[in-house]
Amino acid sequence: MRKWLNRNAPGYVFLMPWLLGFFLLALGPILTSLYMSFTRYDMVSSPRWVGLANYDYMFTRDRRFWKALDVTMWYVVLSVPTRLIMALGVAMLLDKGLRTISIYRAIFYLPSLLGSSIAIAILWRQLFEGDGVINALLARIGIEGPNWIANPDTSLYTLVVLAMWQFGSPMLIFLAGLRSIPRDLYEAAEIDGASRYRQFFRITLPLLAPVIFFNLVLQTIEAFKTFSSAFIISNGTGAPADSLLFFTVYLFNEAFKFFRMGYASALAWVLLLIIAFFTAITFFTSKYWVHYENERD
Amino acid sequence: MSGLSLKGIGKTYGAVNIIKDLNLEVIDGEFLVLVGPSGCGKSTLLRMIAGLEEITEGTLSIGDRVVNELPASQRKLSMVFQSYALYPHMNVRKNLAFGLGNQKMSRAEINERVADAARILQIEPLLDRKPRQLSGGQKQRVAIGRAIVREPELFLFDEPLSNLDAELRVQMRVELAGLYNRLGTTMIYVTHDQVEAMTMASRIVVLRAGKIEQVGTPHELYTKPKNLFVAGFIGSPKINLFEATAQVADGQASVHMTDFGDIPLTHPVRSGALTVGVRPEALKLSDNHPMRTTGTIQLVEYLGSEIFVHVKLPSGNVILVxxxxxxxxxAGETIPVSFEPQEAHVFDAEGVLIENTVKDPAS
Incomplete structure (x- = not known):
């Protein structure tokens, strides 16, 4: 026991802020929401136990639930790869060309700092509206653009573009990953006659796999949880035609607009399980494509 | 390939001049070692030959072809890095095959070449391992294997043994020498270790601050160092250096050494300060040779077949015999020390060897 304590105590001390926060602040609400997902609760009268009724309704009769899932899945599938490709591309440019100029790193990170803010979501609306900036620019070259946001066929893509633009944090992680690949591997490859293309696919990508994996997991979770941009741009409704009805927007409306707290809790737990499922799949497949330098055999 | 020719080679990084107007001919099939203290530009020079570093000025030719602008992959050379630079995510077989795959070689030929290299370097049982599962010596072998599968016309080695422990270094030195004898391909080898240079080289290039101090066979460098720097750098233990003065009396020039007396010279020299170098094995613990004195033993290092004796001379100089x-x-023993005057290397005030100066006492 004493030996165990000596070895592990520092770790637990460092974990303490998180542990305290989790047990004192987070665990209670988490368990409460699990309980509430089995109740009907309108925040006025007290919760009433309904068993699996919320889940039953969700999966068998609630068409908006399936719509929200559909929108969110499309968003995840489109936005995560584009953001990661953008992030990797910019990281490679910074790594190669502008190695010494750290100011560029800050500038490139700026959209990500601003991106999750309400202000940018509002700005985004003004860019992509029918009489917005994008269409004004298109008009100059003679193209009459649609109202990107009001059109259900294009509205989701404006959010994918917004997500792509917020590449800062995965970009920094990619940059750190790129920097940790030894230069002489590229030099050896150059002497070995490997083209830039082959160097990228045979050296950079495999050696970056742990970082790609980390970013993929993080960004997937992040994308499933996207809320504020969709909320602002759809005026809090998921409009037009529920094309921006993100899971979280639907959940928020159920909870705070219609005061169906029990049902909203059930939605939250389903979202958690969905995220857990996809994260687990990513982890499971990682052993086939992620190479770790210090892996034990 | 027909040798390598470096003419007026220079390298500058911004305002810093690493290598200045360097001229060197590498003979086809020789084992050339570039040696010098760290920061002398030897690795930079090797990387310029490899094509990894741009050449600021001068021309580099392989055969009669100027290759300054030729990319590394087309210079028909292989390089072994100090860090080994093995691709960590590929097993040994794939590491060896990588360069061949780039050349769009057939599967069958790749397999054959990999098998040959693995046999030569005795790494056949390791072919399916990843680099992290290899010891330092095994990694080194794989790195060399990766160089030989490509059957290059020139091998470049950048301090390949510095990451190995002492015992393994000696063993790999022997293996590298064996490989050179077997392949007969031109090799250029960079090291800061003069023992590696002496034991393996056909010729050694001693570099200091981006300039060549001397080029020659190990024997030439050891027996006829052109200047104080080379004399001090080549040889282990180091050469003993004595401050001395040139003097002329009755038309006879000589070098006056405080402890050992005068060494007669054949040619007149300008009087003034000089430095005399005498190798530790040229000094004898007896009074049988013309240049002699008596000293006190301070320390004896016993190595079995040989001993290093630190002797304090009357002038206060401590020398190594x-x-x-x-x-x-x-220790504490009083002992005579003597040497033959021909064994003295006399350097002028600028540190340059004064040649053919020591008079043979028999004449």
């Missing part, structure tokens, strides 16, 4: 392990001496 290399003697046979059969001689028994102990």
């Amino acid at each position: 290399h003697a046979s392990g059969k001689e028994l001496h102990k």
